[in-house]
Amino acid sequence: MNNKTIAKMAGVSLSTVSKIINNYSDVSEETRNRVLEIMRKTGYTPAPSLKKSNLIVVIFAGKQNVDFTHPFFNAVLNSFKKQIGSLGYDLLFLTNTKTDGEENDYLLRCLSYQVAGCVIISGQEIEPSIDALDQSDIPCLGVDIKLTGKNSGYIMSDNYKLTSKVVEHFYLMGYRDLGYIGSSTSSNISNIRESGYRDAMDALGLTIHPEWFVNGTDFFEQSGYHAMKKILQAEKLPRAIFAASDLIAIGAMRAIEEHNLKVPEDIAIIGCDDIEACKYTKPTLTTMRQNKEKLGVLSALMLYDLINNQASTSSFVVEPELVVRNSCGNQNGSYGVYSS
Structure with missing residues (x-):
C-alpha cells in the first residue's frame, strides 16, 4: 500500500x-x-x-x-x-x-x-x-x-490514594458519618475516587450509607448543588462529605447554606484539585491538591x-497533597474528638 x-x-x-x-x-x-x-x-x-x-x-x-x-x-x-x-x-x-x-x-x-x-x-x-x-x-x-x-504514555494524580488521605483526615478529625458526591458514573476518575473512598471506609470499619453517596452529571457547581440537595433529603444527614472536585464542593456548600446548615459545624466538606477559588469560599475549602503546574x-x-x-x-503518577483550610475542622490541623 x-x-x-x-x-x-x-x-x-x-x-x-x-x-x-x-x-x-x-x-x-x-x-x-x-x-x-x-x-x-x-x-x-x-x-x-x-x-x-x-x-x-x-x-x-x-x-x-x-x-x-x-x-x-x-x-x-x-x-x-x-x-x-x-x-x-x-x-x-x-x-x-x-x-x-x-x-x-x-x-x-x-x-x-x-x-x-x-x-x-x-x-x-x-x-x-x-x-x-x-x-x-x-x-x-x-x-x-x-x-x-x-x-503512548500517561500522567495522572494517584486518585485511589488521594481518597484514602481524605478518609484518614476525616477520621482523625472525629468524623464517622461520611458521604461522597461524584461526577457521572461514566467518569473513570470519579469512579476510581469513589472506589478508593469506600475501600478506605471499609478498612476503618465505617458504615457506608448508600443515601449519602450521590453522583451528579459532571464536575461543575450545579452538579454538586443538586447532588447535595438530594443528600439533604435523607432522614439522617452525614457529618462530612468528600466531593470529587472543588467545583462540586462549592455547589454542595451552597446547598448546605440554603438548608440553614453551616460548614463545617453541621457538615464538613473536602474538595479535590485546589483551584484558586478554594481560598475565597466562605469558609475556605479544605481540598486535595493536585500539582497542576x-x-x-x-x-x-x-x-x-x-x-x-x-x-x-x-x-507517571503524581502524589496528591492535603491542604487544610476551614471547611473541615481547625485550620491548624489539630485533631478533634468524635461527636455525633
Whole structure:
C-alpha cells in the first residue's frame, strides 16, 4: 500500500493525495474526506519519510467533555503550553462536535495535519475513536486517562490514594458519618475516587450509607448543588462529605447554606484539585491538591521524549497533597474528638 494505490482507489491524482497528507488547503472538503476515509479503512499510514509538522494536537476527550472553563485542566494546559512552546512546538485544538451526528475520527484528522504528537485530556464517556488514535503510530500523552498504545504514555494524580488521605483526615478529625458526591458514573476518575473512598471506609470499619453517596452529571457547581440537595433529603444527614472536585464542593456548600446548615459545624466538606477559588469560599475549602503546574510540565516533557524516541511507553503518577483550610475542622490541623 502506498500513496499511488490510495490515489487510484479514490480516483484522484497522486499530487492530490500528497496535498491532503501534507494538509494543503487547495483541496475540496469532499475529496479530502473521501481520501482520508479510504486511508482509515485500509489502515494506511503515510510513509515515515514525509516531514512532520511542529504541531501538537490537544483533545478534550469524551462525549461530555471537560473544556477550557474547567479551572483545573485550564491550569494544567497553561503549564503544558509554556513548556511545549519552549521546546519549539505549537498547539492545535480539535473539536469533538460533529454537525452530521457522526463520531469524530481523531486519527484521520491527525494524519491530515501530520501532527508531531497529541495530548489527550480526560473527559466523560470517552469516545471509541480515542482508542484508535492511542493505538496508532502517533505519539500520544494522556492526562488523567490511561493510554496503552506502543507510542503512548500517561500522567495522572494517584486518585485511589488521594481518597484514602481524605478518609484518614476525616477520621482523625472525629468524623464517622461520611458521604461522597461524584461526577457521572461514566467518569473513570470519579469512579476510581469513589472506589478508593469506600475501600478506605471499609478498612476503618465505617458504615457506608448508600443515601449519602450521590453522583451528579459532571464536575461543575450545579452538579454538586443538586447532588447535595438530594443528600439533604435523607432522614439522617452525614457529618462530612468528600466531593470529587472543588467545583462540586462549592455547589454542595451552597446547598448546605440554603438548608440553614453551616460548614463545617453541621457538615464538613473536602474538595479535590485546589483551584484558586478554594481560598475565597466562605469558609475556605479544605481540598486535595493536585500539582497542576507539575502535571503540565511533566506532560510536555514526556510527550517530547515520546516524539523524539527518547522514551518508550511511559507513565507517571503524581502524589496528591492535603491542604487544610476551614471547611473541615481547625485550620491548624489539630485533631478533634468524635461527636455525633
